[in-house]
Amino acid sequence: MTKVVDAEAIRQAIERLPLFSPNALQLLQVIADPDHELEDVIRIVKFDSVLTMRVLKVVNSPVYGLVNEVTSIDRALSYLGERMVVSIAVQDNAGQLLNKPLEGYLGEQGALWRHDLFSAIASREVARYARGDFDLDLAFTGGLLHDIGKSIFSDFWKEVAQDALSQIDEGMVADYLMAEQDLAGLDHTEVGYRMARHWQMPEALQRVILHHHHPAEAPDWVQPLVYAVHLGDIVSMMAGCDTGSDGLQYHLDTGYREFFNLSPNALAEIVLNAQEEFSRARESLTN
């Protein structure tokens, strides 16, 4: 008995989403450009008084323990890194979505933001083990946005989600994503992809959102990035930082070996570093 959620209602909910500010969007575009420099990010922040204020507040958060107050954006950015600016901009533009309780997943308020932030940090840590050159901050940004689709999908999913876990346990579907497709007729990656298109996000980020559970299906040019986020997402769930009932109910695609050289010890280091940066980042962004 398949109950399918109303795809048209989801389309309308996406249509109604407020757009990202031009500055935030420009920031994401700059981050997605492999040739960008820190200067480009600094310029965007300086143009945006709200973002400037937020960045200075974060860098002066007690968790970083800086002795002298930082008052220049240049210093703030070289200390925090581009990734914290991205976090602030995403929080300012999609904070409401990211902080919603995920009823369909039995995820409490804030669970999605925590999961996305942890995944972002872990994706960047994974990217350090790339066999080739890698844009670490883009991996972070992809991780931060990868599950954004759950924010909208969850409200529809809650109507049909009850059978998902028993279907998986009984082997009727392969994983949680397949349960979503089977019971709802679509899944959180598709919804997220459509949200990213509505927001006119850079294509690389759209692809991360769409393919993060099946990275082999991503086009070649963006596959390494998608694999980094695929693994960052998994590390985040392993660390107990999931979004609720779907935690760990997904598959690992070992095709990552082509792009990353990960020994068990490397993975342990990733877990350690991610955990540590996550608690700092989370605290500085909350204060």
Added chain:
Amino acid sequence: MSEIILGIGDYGASKTPGGRVKTFALGSCVAAILRDPRNGAVGMVHVALPDSSINEAKARQRPGYFADLGLPLLIQEMARLGSPDNGRGLVVKLVGGASIMDHNETFNIGKRNVLALKKHLWAYGLGPLAEDVGGNYSRTVSVFVDSGKVVVNCPGRGEWEV
């Protein structure tokens, strides 16, 4: 109710009537849970990784993070509540150590955590009386002083006793 909540790498013990020790969302981490039937004390350590040798700085800063250091610390903590410091007579339960589906050796941290804890328990002559480990779901676990019960729950899967 006096409640001790443990984060990753924390350990704690209690014998306060009505008390409990609890930790959330273990994922691939493992909770080693001890109980002393002689005085009713209970304790828990939330271990994230099997072996502290990968990072000495972290090992000093947060020893409970690692199976090899966390377990002895928990046994010491139990000793402060009156249990023997060699761990004799303690009842052990293990909870957690989940994994992603289709994991390979690298991503099997959960299993490595469980094996490491068992190895270190064995050095004390201890072994788990019960365990609820593995699988593809993250567990939250509490141990209660009064009843000694170990209760596990997981979003969407309800609650059960180990």
